[in-house]
Amino acid sequence: MELLDLATSAGINISLAILFLVLYSVFRKNPRNAGVYNTRQMLRERRKEVKREPFSLDNLLPSPGWLVRAWNPSEDEILESAGLDAVVFLRIFKFCIRFFAICTLVCCGILIPLNYNDTYIADHPSGKAGEDGTLEKMTILNISEGSSRLWFHLAVLYFISFTAYILLYLEYKNIAMMRQAYLMSASPQPDQFSVLVRGIPTPNEGETYSEKVEKFFIEFHPLHYLSHQMVFHSAELEILLKRFDKSKARVSTLKTIPLDKRKPCRTGFLGLYGPKMDPLEYETQKLEELYGMIRERQANIYNRKEELPAAFVSFKTRWESVVAAQTQQSVNPMLWVTEWAPEPRDVDWNNLKIGYRQLLIRGILAMVTATLITLFTAPVIGSIQLLANVDNLTKYLPEPIVKVLFEIPGVKQVVQGYLPSILVVAVLYGLPLVMYFLAKMMGRVSVSRQERKTAGMVFNLLAVNVFLVGVLGTSIFQILDTYSSDPRSIPRRLAEAIPSKAYFFMTYIMTTGWAGFPLEILQFSVLLLNYSKRLMADRSRPLLSDVWSMQYYRQVPNVLLFILLGLTYSIITPLLLPFLLVYFILGYIVFRNQILHVYEPAYETGGQFWPHVHVRIIASLVFLQICFIGVFTVKGLGTGTFYVIPLPILTLIFNEHCRQRFFPAFRHFNMESTVKKDQADARKGLQEDLWDSIRTAYLHPALRPITMEVTGKPNAESLLPSTSKAV
Numbered sequence: 001m002e003l004l005d006l007a008t009s010a011g012i013n014i015s016l017a018i019l020f021l022v023l024y025s026v027f028r029k030n031p032r033n034a035g036v037y038n039t040r041q042m043l044r045e046r047r048k049e050v051k052r053e054p055f056s057l058d059n060l061l062p063s064p065g066w067l068v069r070a071w072n073p074s075e076d077e078i079l080e081s082a083g084l085d086a087v088v089f090l091r092i093f094k095f096c097i098r099f100f101a102i103c104t105l106v107c108c109g110i111l112i113p114l115n116y117n118d119t120y121i122a123d124h125p126s127g128k129a130g131e132d133g134t135l136e137k138m139t140i141l142n143i144s145e146g147s148s149r150l151w152f153h154l155a156v157l158y159f160i161s162f163t164a165y166i167l168l169y170l171e172y173k174n175i176a177m178m179r180q181a182y183l184m185s186a187s188p189q190p191d192q193f194s195v196l197v198r199g200i201p202t203p204n205e206g207e208t209y210s211e212k213v214e215k216f217f218i219e220f221h222p223l224h225y226l227s228h229q230m231v232f233h234s235a236e237l238e239i240l241l242k243r244f245d246k247s248k249a250r251v252s253t254l255k256t257i258p259l260d261k262r263k264p265c266r267t268g269f270l271g272l273y274g275p276k277m278d279p280l281e282y283e284t285q286k287l288e289e290l291y292g293m294i295r296e297r298q299a300n301i302y303n304r305k306e307e308l309p310a311a312f313v314s315f316k317t318r319w320e321s322v323v324a325a326q327t328q329q330s331v332n333p334m335l336w337v338t339e340w341a342p343e344p345r346d347v348d349w350n351n352l353k354i355g356y357r358q359l360l361i362r363g364i365l366a367m368v369t370a371t372l373i374t375l376f377t378a379p380v381i382g383s384i385q386l387l388a389n390v391d392n393l394t395k396y397l398p399e400p401i402v403k404v405l406f407e408i409p410g411v412k413q414v415v416q417g418y419l420p421s422i423l424v425v426a427v428l429y430g431l432p433l434v435m436y437f438l439a440k441m442m443g444r445v446s447v448s449r450q451e452r453k454t455a456g457m458v459f460n461l462l463a464v465n466v467f468l469v470g471v472l473g474t475s476i477f478q479i480l481d482t483y484s485s486d487p488r489s490i491p492r493r494l495a496e497a498i499p500s501k502a503y504f505f506m507t508y509i510m511t512t513g514w515a516g517f518p519l520e521i522l523q524f525s526v527l528l529l530n531y532s533k534r535l536m537a538d539r540s541r542p543l544l545s546d547v548w549s550m551q552y553y554r555q556v557p558n559v560l561l562f563i564l565l566g567l568t569y570s571i572i573t574p575l576l577l578p579f580l581l582v583y584f585i586l587g588y589i590v591f592r593n594q595i596l597h598v599y600e601p602a603y604e605t606g607g608q609f610w611p612h613v614h615v616r617i618i619a620s621l622v623f624l625q626i627c628f629i630g631v632f633t634v635k636g637l638g639t640g641t642f643y644v645i646p647l648p649i650l651t652l653i654f655n656e657h658c659r660q661r662f663f664p665a666f667r668h669f670n671m672e673s674t675v676k677k678d679q680a681d682a683r684k685g686l687q688e689d690l691w692d693s694i695r696t697a698y699l700h701p702a703l704r705p706i707t708m709e710v711t712g713k714p715n716a717e718s719l720l721p722s723t724s725k726a727v
Contacts, residue, residue, distance in 0.1 A: 003135055005417035006503055012418050013510040020518035025062035027527065036523050036530050038597050039548070040081075070593035078595065084182045086595045088175055088607040089552065092559055093588035095171050100566055100581050102163055106156060107574035112138050114152055115574075120144045139499035139573045146636035153571055154640045157628055160570060161647055164621055165654050168614060175610045176662040182606060184673055188681060188690050190697030192318050192669075193226070194341035195325045196445060199356040200309040201335055209307040216336065217313055220329070224320035227695045228313040231352045233306040234702035237297045241702060244290045251287055254280040291706065298703055310352045312341055312698035316691060318674035326668060340669070342446035344697050346603035354443040366438040370457045373434065374464050377427070381465045384423045385504070420504060421511040424466065432458045432554045439553075448605045452612055454553035459616060462561040466508065467568075471501050502573035505565050509576075512558065513583035517590040523598070549602035550595065556609060559587070564620040568627060611666050618655045622648045 028037040035042060079087050120142045136142065143149055203212045210230050217225040254262065264276040315321045321340075329336035337356060341347075354362070432454065439453040526548070562580055569576045625647040632640040664670075681687055 005413050006135070006506060007417075008413035009417035009421070009507040009510055010514075012414075013507075013515040016515040017518045020515070020522045022062045024518070024522045025064070025066060027522070028066060033527065033530060036526050036598075040597055040600055043600065066593060067589065070589055070596065073592075073596060078592075079178075079182070082595050082599075083601050083604045084178060084607045085552070085603075085605055085609065086550070086599075086601065087178070088610050089550070089556070090588060090592060090595070091171065091175065092556070092610075092613055093584050093591065095167060096559065096563060096566075096584040097581070097588060099164065099167050100577055100584060103160055103566070103570050104574075104577040104581050106159060107570050107577055110152060111140075111156060111571060111574045114149050115139055115142050118142045118144055118147065118149060135503060135575065136500060138575050139502070140571065140631065140635075141499045143635060150632065150635055150637045150640055153628075154632070154637075154643060156571055157625070157644065157647070160567070161621065161625065161651065164567075164617070165651075168617060169654075169658065172610070172614055172658050172662045175607055176665045179607045179665055180673070183669070184677065188677075188686065189343060190314065190694045191341050191343040191346075192674075192677075193316070193321050193690070193694050194312050194314040194698060195321055195338045196310070196341045197228075197313050197329075197336060197338050198310045199335045199337040200311065202309075209309060209311070213311045213313065216329075221315065221320060221324065224315045224317055226314045226316050226691055228311045229696075229698040229700065231308045231310040231312075231349070232301050232700050232702065233308065233353070234301060234700060237294065237301065237702040240290060240294050240297065241706070244287070244294060244706065247283060247287045247290055251280065251283045254283060294706055301703065308353055309355070313338075314694045314698070316687070317678045318669075319671065319678055322669050322671060322674050341698070342448065343603060346446045346448050346605075347698075348440065348445055348447055348450065349701060351440065351443050351445050359443045363442045366442045370435060370438050370460070373431065374461045377431070377461070377465050378469050380427055381424060381469045384420050384427070385470060417507055418511070421507040424508060425511055425516075428462070428465065431461060432551075432557070435461065436553055446603070448603045448608065451551075451553040452609065455556045455609070455612060458553060458557040459560050462557055463564060466561060467564060470504055470508075471498055499569075499573050502569045502576050505569065506576055506579045509562065509565075509579045509583050513562075513586060517583075517586045521590045521593060548599055550591075550599045552609060555591075556613065559584075560613065560616050560620075563617055564623070567620045567624045570624070571628070572631070606666075608666055611663055614658065615655065618651060622651050625651065 024037075027033050073081075075087060075090075078090065116137050121137055123144070140153060143153075197213065200209055200213060203209055210228070213228050213230070217228070259278075262279055265279045265282060266276055313324070315324065324338050325340045327338075329338055334357065435457040436450065436454045438457065439450040442450075442453065444450045444453060562583060566577060566580045625644060629641050629644050632638070632644060681690065
């Protein structure tokens with residue numbers, strides 16, 4: 001890839017970024033877009049109507065006010081507003097900014113001059129000697145074999161490794177302390193006192209699951225057992241509840257329309273026949289019918305005893321819930337299986353219908369399917385990679401088309417510099433949703449666990465299809481062409497091919513980050529949805545029927561992929577690091593804005609994503625160190641290879657220390673904290689009130705009381721207070 005190709009990609013992505021940011025700066029000033037760009041504030045103020053303001057030219061001019069609005073709040077304010085998960089997500093970006101800023105200064109300041117002033121490419125005409133404008137001279141590829149300059153690369157490798165150890169340790173320590181402080185200061189919540197019980201044995205004749213659960217826990221937890229809530233078969237009732245909610249929403253909307261503007265509707269099928277009625281009266285009748293049907297079905301569920309072998313069991317103290325959640329309840333480990341209960345809003349009630357013994361089979365099937373998707377996507381991504389080199393592409397296109405197409409000014413630069421990255425982004429865009437479906441299929445009972453599992457599968461997908469295929473895919477075909485004539489040159493040719501692929505990753509970083517983050521803040525699809533809903537209803541209303549939450553399973557794997565790219569190429573191709581640093585800085589600013597003003601937390605796990613991130617950064621660091629065992633071997637620095645070997649071992653020892661020192665804080669809830677909080681509640685006299693709220697916290701959604709009252713603000717009523725404990 002030539003410098004002109006890279007400049008073309010940068011020009012396109014920077015132009016798109018500026019366009020998206022300018023549009024956002026203008027659109028966010030329009031009060032009608034408040035439901036898109038200021039959703040959280042509107043929900044908290046319970047506002048639905050938009051105050052009309054006089055027209056002003058200032059509203060059509062872009063301004064940087066949103067940057068100040070996103071930058072000013074402190075970390076404590078974000079913690080109070082959005083929870084610890086959001087803070088940890090932003091701290092991932094802060095860690096990357098610190099780490100890669102140090103790497104950029106060292107690698108670009110030391111290694112690029114060393115690489116550029118060597119002569120390997122000029123001395124090997126079969127390599128890149130004829131490409132005076134190429135960027136390969138700035139890579140380790142231009143270092144001569146056996147050169148003493150390679151010792152500087154070894155020193156930088158050690159420097160990067162130990163910098164990573166220090167920053168990772170400090171970050172893990174700080175997040176673990178934040179988690180402990182957050183859990184200690186959080187208000188009492190039902191999930192702190194409850195466990196999920198699965199694998200309940202089949203009841204005896206004349207006995208129900210509910211009676212069996214009560215009998216078991218009264219016998220083995222007699223002093224602290226409080227209550228339990230069973231899980232039920234409720235598919236038909238859930239359908240009726242969805243229809244009921246939609247009918248309430250329609251009634252709410254119709255009440256805002258004056259009588260003289262409501263057109264009569266026919267009551268037959270799809271409004272095609274039947275007598276005409278006032279639509280409000282007709283919808284109210286339907287709402288009353290659904291209300292009666294739902295109350296009848298709710299009573300029938302209890303009468304028919306449609307219970308499932310799963311229950312939420314609550315205790316009087318946190319201490320007893322810790323004992324129950326973290327111990328084996330039965331001689332048979334497959335029976336009376338307990339785990340921490342997710343917070344009520346985090347529960348996936350449909351997955352509780354899955355039998356406990358099915359989980360292993362479902363997990364295997366989901367992982368096999370995810371692996372097959374990853375492998376079947378690889379050829380598609382590899383084919384797209386051919387576009388990154390027009391010389392490769394011309395081998396597969398008719399000669400007349402090649403001559404006509406690439407004689408057009410700028411076409412070659414766009415094809416090589418921009419087209420491959422945007423096509424890769426398009427191909428991979430929908431796959432995280434597929435992986436999320438597979439994570440649900442595994443039977444995990446909380447949405448947060450599903451997202452963490454999805455994030456792991458998506459990272460594997462990106463690491464294989466973007467990184468490995470990008471590095472090795474097209475290179476292997478080129479290397480196999482010369483296998484018969486010069487098989488001994490394969491390691492050297494592979495080593496030459498890897499640095500050259502860094503420039504595709506630079507364009508990929510610009511496409512997903514430089515242009516992608518401004519598109520994220522613009523919320524273009526939500527903006528269109530807001531506009532279309534205003535056209536179909538009252539134009540003075542903002543969009544408040546859809547409250548969006550952060551898709552961690554989509555964003556976290558992307559960050560992890562770029563950490564892998566940054567570590568791998570930090571020494572091989574240091575020029576990639578400034579591109580990556582801009583990515584993390586822009587992402588940090590954009591997501592601060594989104595977390596503060598747009599996304600409503602769907603759950604709170606107390607920072608459970610950090611161990612997931614930490615272990616994958618460690619894996620990326622080990623990969624970098626192993627790569628340099630091969631690099632120094634190919635470059636003829638055998639002694640340097642010997643000095644690299646201890647690094648992967650040291651990294652694994654460091655990871656094990658962090659796992660033993662910090663990970664238990666994310667996996668368990670310690671006795672010391674629980675007892676102190678229980679004692680504090682007892683001193684304040686809060687226990688009776690707590691027990692009353694805990695008894696109904698895990699009532700099955702299909703059995704919760706319903707009301708026909710239409711408040712006019714149904715969307716605002718769905719807000720839940722932030723909770724504290726992770727599962």
